[in-house]
Amino acid sequence: MESLEEWTPDIVVGIDFGMTFTGAAYSFTPRWSHLKTIQRWPGTLPSELANKAPTCVEYRPDCMEIKGWGFLCNPEEEASDIKEFFKLHLSPHYQEDYPGAPSRREAQRWFRDYIREIYKHVVATLSNTFPLFPSRRVEFIFSVPTTWKDPRMIEEVRGLIDEAIHSDSPNHRAVIGLTEAEAAAVYACKQLYQKDDVILICDAGGGTTDVNVLKLVSSPGAPIRLQQLNNVEGRPIGSVFIDKSIHHLICQRLERIRHCLGRPPNEIAWKMISGRFQRFKCSFGEDAISTLPSLKLDVPTLGRGSSFPEAEIYNGQMSIAREEIQRCFDDKIDDMCDFIDVQLDRMHLMHPFEHMSYLVLSGGFGSSAYVRQRLCARYSSETAVKKPNAESIQVITADEPYLAVVHGLVMNRAQQLERGVVYLGSRCCRVSYGIICSVPYNAQRHLGEPVKIDSRDKKTYAINQIDWIVKQGEPIPPTGLSRPFGIKVEPGQINDPWKVHVVMSTLPARELPQSMTHDGAKSVCILSVYTEGVEKKLKNRHWYNSDPAYWMVKFNVKVVVGPADLKFELWSENKQIRSSKHEPIAVAWTPYKKETEGEVSSDQKFLL
Ligand SMILES: Nc1ncnc2c1ncn2[C@@H]1O[C@H](COP(=O)(O)OP(=O)(O)OP(=O)(O)O)[C@@H](O)[C@H]1O
Ligand SMILES: [Mg+2]
Structure with a gap:
């Protein structure tokens, strides 16, 4: 099978799974910039067009079979048992504290079944329109909420999407694309801004409001490129x-x-x-x-x-x-303004010379006339008390506010396929990632830290230290960040994989713990790095060496941070190691347990 990089689609379908509504849009070769929205959904009248379908499913009583989904679910019907608003329950941080709240397992099943129905409907729609559809390669791209920060959870969601989609055709693939905040930002740039404009996008939907601050760095006529000035954030504010x-x-x-x-x-x-x-x-x-x-x-x-x-x-x-x-309305709009103010203050600290040009509203709640009036009064009216970096900010509403996320998703991929450039080149990571390591002991730095003496070189090392490779808010190139390793391996163990323990933290970069002895970091996964094919040298191999022989193995692990996910690559002597037998780096994701890291996820505060 071709690797994902070699596999290019003929059709790209974006799916924005929302708390209340789900949208689907697509574009196709060779005119990738021509984008279409799926507007006919089962359960609507033939003449009725709808930009999105309601996010809900209904099962037959005492049965696993689906009775209806989207517009086919009828809340008016007596004894109808419609499963809705389950998006938040997919997150392990969400605490269900109302009677009858679903478990995460149930929410996962509803999600998988709902996505399968969406998938079947999209495939049916496309097969009516495209000649030779079964032979077309279709890529389904999913956005993820900004509040889903844990790559383990994204892996789970990816697994559920795969169950919903892959079984049907080898020509269909599913990938996780941008976060909702990023996709909305890509879409917002359609509105012809000028080079160096700084745009604050506020995507407010049913359950969450996401904020993203970007600068347009491309010149007119060139492929659009945006520089993220801050890591995207989401809060439970919505209609x-x-x-x-x-x-x-x-x-x-x-x-x-x-x-x-x-x-x-x-x-x-x-x-x-x-x-x-x-x-x-x-x-x-x-x-x-x-x-x-x-x-x-x-x-x-x-x-x-x-x-x-x-x-x-x-x-x-x-x-x-x-x-x-x-x-x-006012309660929620006040929360929204507080959230925007926090972002503006943070921007002022991080980029004191950048001035906001536009505040762009998208999403269902963002399309509200009243929300717009309040935000205009707060940020752009003559009487407003303005933030120093937002003195001339203009509040505008995205062209089609409901479709911002799903169109942004497709636009980003379409530009990449057509012109080889993604909108968001480098991104500011939303969390920090590090690896657990041992470092030479330093009395000042490692006071009170656990230590170990290495029998091979007789030196003291501080153990369980964290080397933070990726720090929250810092820009990361799309090619990833590399960490060199030089490890000593005993001759009998040269074929065993080298284990690397990856951890993450959602704490601000300046509060990251130095080691696992302190709170704030949680395990993400364990990498098994297979070192066949990488640079190695046998040390102490001469008769005059009194110390035991060992292999010095040198390689680089590259951490590639996607919008929400995390991938690892093995590099040696400037070449990526690929193996036909198995992945050079096998990833074992750490399972969830109820974690209390001293930090509260925004989902946790959401009560429905
Ligand atoms: N003009 C409006 N004023 C207030 N609320 C609105 C307006 N238009 C739509 N909504 C609400 O917005 C929500 C739908 O918006 P949208 O499709 O952006 O949300 P979503 O994608 O389902 O949610 P989320 O992005 O939080 O998962 C619904 O709750 C709807 O009632
Ligand atoms: Mg949405």
Whole structure:
């Protein structure tokens, strides 16, 4: 089989798996820049186009078989058991603390099954359009949330995607592409900015808001290149939290008249926040509804004649004041502004001479008229108290805000295939990676650290030290970072793999621990490096050497950091070692356990 580098696709399909909606778009050879969005989905009317499909699946009762997915799931149906909002449950950091919350295993199954349905639908759509489709090579690229920082988790997700996709055709491959924040940034650059413009992209969707700061470094006409000025960050801020707050408010009111309802308040409240409420929420801030003092929602089990002033229900409708809805928006927009302020302050510290040109909003929540008004008032109005690096920032909304991520994913790959250049050359790593090693003992540096005497050279070494190869926030070239190794191997062990223990930390670079004796680093994987084919010299081999003979083996391990994943390459004498028999570096990922590293993942704070 060809290696991934040699395998070039005829069609590239981007898939943006979102908390509430999932999008798919594609582009194909030879006109890669021509991009199409999948807009027909099962369950919609023939004349109906939808940019994305709802992220949900439904199973038949007591059965593993899928009954429906996306638009085919009907929340109005009695006894429907729809699995939705499971994206966050894929993360091991997410703590499920509400009744009936799914386990990670369940969420993984729903994810795999949902992706399989999306895949089948995309394949069916493409096979109707492309002649000789079975012989076409199709690459499916998935974006990953910015909050998924652990490469072990990405490996798991990759495994689930492989289960959903690969079995069907040897011509189809699945890869993890950019993070959502990166993809949204690539898309935002479509809007013809100028060289040296610095753009802060804020992609706010159903469950998360991602922020990314980039500078346009390419000249007009050349392939677009962006320089990342900061590592991408995500926070649990999104439109679903408004639904949740209103759901909570409705439940509280219904609780007062529970005896008259016939169904649990929680269930009724879920029904009430679909339909009309969603339309009102999505139009909030627009002129058309600005004069409505309140929103009136039908209470499903009550007739037109019923009134319960204690629950603010009149003639079978609950009245929710505009201010109450605005308060829910304001809470989340305040969080969003805090988040953006943190990024601006960090930028000012790291790049004091860079000035922000644009704040670009994308995603469903980012497309809200009210969100835009508030951000304009906060950052670009005449009365705004401005940050020194954002004095002339302009707030703009991405062209098609919902599609920013999925289009950005495809655009990045398409430019690479067509012009050989990716948008984001070097990237600022979101976490730090290091290897555990022994280093010559230094009394000042290693006071209190565990030590060992090497019987071969009789020298003292501090052990369990961490050599931080990649540090959070520092730019890393796409070709990776290299670490030289010079190891001594006993002659009888020359064919055994050399073990390298890789660790990671999400702590800021200046707080990274020096060794495993301190908190803050967790194991990611163990590499087994097979040293056949690398430079070796036998030492102490002469009759006059009194010390035992050993091999001095020299090689480089290259750490290639992708948007979310991690790969390793073995190099010796400036050549990459490839082996036909097995991978020169075998990776054994450390399994998860509930980790408490003293740092709280942003997912952890998300309660739904
Ligand atoms: N104008 C609007 N105002 C407020 N919310 C909106 C608006 N338009 C869409 N939304 C909400 O945005 C969400 C969909 O946006 P999007 O598709 O960007 O999210 P997602 O990709 O599912 O979420 P995430 O990226 O967090 O995983 C839904 O919750 C929808 O109700
Ligand atoms: Mg999204």
